[in-house]
Amino acid sequence: MTSDTGQQSVRDKADFITGLVFVVLGAVVFYLSYTMPRLEARNIHPTTIPGLVPMALGAGLFVLGGLLAVKARKGIAGEWESFFAVFRTLEVARSMAALGLVLVFTLVLVGSMPFWAASMIFLFAFVVMMEGVLTPTRASWTSILLWAALTAALAGSAIYYLFAELFLVRLP
Numbered sequence: 471m472t473s474d475t476g477q478q479s480v481r482d483k484a485d486f487i488t489g490l491v492f493v494v495l496g497a498v499v500f501y502l503s504y505t506m507p508r509l510e511a512r513n514i515h516p517t518t519i520p521g522l523v524p525m526a527l528g529a530g531l532f533v534l535g536g537l538l539a540v541k542a543r544k545g546i547a548g549e550w551e552s553f554f555a556v557f558r559t560l561e562v563a564r565s566m567a568a569l570g571l572v573l574v575f576t577l578v579l580v581g582s583m584p585f586w587a588a589s590m591i592f593l594f595a596f597v598v599m600m601e602g603v604l605t606p607t608r609a610s611w612t613s614i615l616l617w618a619a620l621t622a623a624l625a626g627s628a629i630y631y632l633f634a635e636l637f638l639v640r641l642p
Contacts, residue, residue, distance in 0.1 A: 482545035483553040485538055492535025499528030564604045571596050585634075585641035590626035594618045 506521035508514065556562065571592060579588035597618035602608060633639040 478545060480553050480556065482542045483550060484556075485542035486546060489535045489537070489539025489542060492531050493539065494535075496528045496531030496533070496535055500525055500532060501528075503528055560604065560606065564600060567599050567604055568596070571599065581642050586626055586630040589629050590622040593625050594622035597621050 503521035503525035506519070506524075508516075508519050508521075574595075575588060575592040579591060582588075598614060601617065602611065602614040608614070630641065634641050
């Protein structure tokens with residue numbers, strides 16, 4: 471197997487899994503859109519229900535994800551070890567850490583404390599994670615923590631001031 475063929479097989483496996491994820495996501499979006507209130511009591515016309523556009527988008531994700539998975543299934547060859555080896559890299563660990571931090575920020579921090587504090591905590595944790603934990607070359611912990619605190623204080627304050635004071639956005 472040549473390197474180009476091996477890379478194509480890995481891409482096909484990634485496309486297959488991505489297609490399956492889109493199928494599941496599309497089905498969930500379609501179902502949740504279908505179960506939205508239809509507002510019959512207000513005599514809303516059936517073609518203007520609130521869930522109609524998300525329902526169409528969910529159906530589109532479902533169909534196109536299925537097509538992607540079917541197309542990729544034809545090109546899958548060999549074992550899956552080379553595909554899963556891609557997930558054991560520093561880049562993937564950094565991406566998953568970023569996703570986890572963003573989820574904690576949006577689902578836990580925002581709404582349970584002032585926005586400026588949530589932003590500063592998120593920025594501090596993000597800098598420490600990316601510069602101190604998930605990095606091939608690390609500086610001293612003192613400089614990392616100092617840089618993280620400085621970044622969190624300045625950027626968090628600037629974000630709050632920009633949105634709350636200049637753009638007059640009501641922040642949680």
